Amino acid sequence: MMSSPSCGLYQLIGGAEAATLPGSQHIRKLPGSATMCGAFIFLLALRLAGASPGVPTVQLLDHEGPVLEGDNVTLECMAGPGADMSSFSFQKYSPWLQSWVQLDAGARLRCWFYAVAVSRPGGRLLLDIARLQRWHEGAYRCAPMPLNDTFVPEPGPSNASGEATFMLHVDYLRDVWVTWPDAWCGTVGDTVTVTEGEDLELECAAEASRPPKFDWTRDGEAWTLQAQALGLRGLQQDQAGTYRCHARLSGLTQSRAVTVLVEPPAGTQRLGE
Numbered sequence: 001m002m003s004s005p006s007c008g009l010y011q012l013i014g015g016a017e018a019a020t021l022p023g024s025q026h027i028r029k030l031p032g033s034a035t036m037c038g039a040f041i042f043l044l045a046l047r048l049a050g051a052s053p054g055v056p057t058v059q060l061l062d063h064e065g066p067v068l069e070g071d072n073v074t075l076e077c078m079a080g081p082g083a084d085m086s087s088f089s090f091q092k093y094s095p096w097l098q099s100w101v102q103l104d105a106g107a108r109l110r111c112w113f114y115a116v117a118v119s120r121p122g123g124r125l126l127l128d129i130a131r132l133q134r135w136h137e138g139a140y141r142c143a144p145m146p147l148n149d150t151f152v153p154e155p156g157p158s159n160a161s162g163e164a165t166f167m168l169h170v171d172y173l174r175d176v177w178v179t180w181p182d183a184w185c186g187t188v189g190d191t192v193t194v195t196e197g198e199d200l201e202l203e204c205a206a207e208a209s210r211p212p213k214f215d216w217t218r219d220g221e222a223w224t225l226q227a228q229a230l231g232l233r234g235l236q237q238d239q240a241g242t243y244r245c246h247a248r249l250s251g252l253t254q255s256r257a258v259t260v261l262v263e264p265p266a267g268t269q270r271l272g273e
Helices: 034-048 108-113
Strands: 009-013 019-021 025-030 057-061 073-078 088-094 099-102 116-119 126-129 138-144 151-153 166-168 173-179 191-195 200-208 213-218 229-232 241-249 252-263
Touching (some): 057 166, 073 138, 073 166, 173 252, 191 200, 200 241
Antiparallel strands (some): 009 025, 019 025, 057 073, 073 126, 116 126, 138 166, 200 229, 241 252
16 A cells, blocks of 8 residues: 655556556656646546546537637537546646646636636536637647646647647638739739830738638639739730739638739820820
């Protein structure tokens, strides 16, 4: 029988100087923080009861398709049949703090993650995020509740073990603009004037979570150019008009219009003028 005046970190091992558990597994007491004490006792109780705690996972509920900026989403912690969800908490990884931040209302750093609400209806553990923004992106997990009620300094999501990490990606498509290709800070205005016979090349750009698909159209004509850049060679008067760049991403669309004016060469006089 194992006893200790303080609770440390225990590790499943085999060999001497270890207390025996059912199933010929062993544990050895190692130096550790009180933060891990509750997690160990919970897992040990399940083991002695013959239960398999499994790995807690996070699932996205009732949401089809990409997660978009402005959406409302709900995550649920799933820890297997009969699990006591009151001993778990939702946490989000902060690369800046290099810690997992607890998202329950009592946490001191909770104010950093506003529009996030943890609830426990009917013994479940839910995380509601309203009006998703870019800063809500990142790694979430469900883990045994830390005793310090704030954050858990641990390696990042790529190195974490013992809990399944859920990566929340938020798609967004914001402003769209037209530029001169290969120009530094070469944003094009609403109107472009060129001389007849000259070439014109415009390029579409967008602020988006990942590269969108671009296409160009011309008002009054049923053609579409599937490309980011629009090239017009030897412009003539009949090519003047309004051209529109469209950026598309995950069902979102943003557009920008540019009116192209074509002037005759200097000193040229047309018939009737």
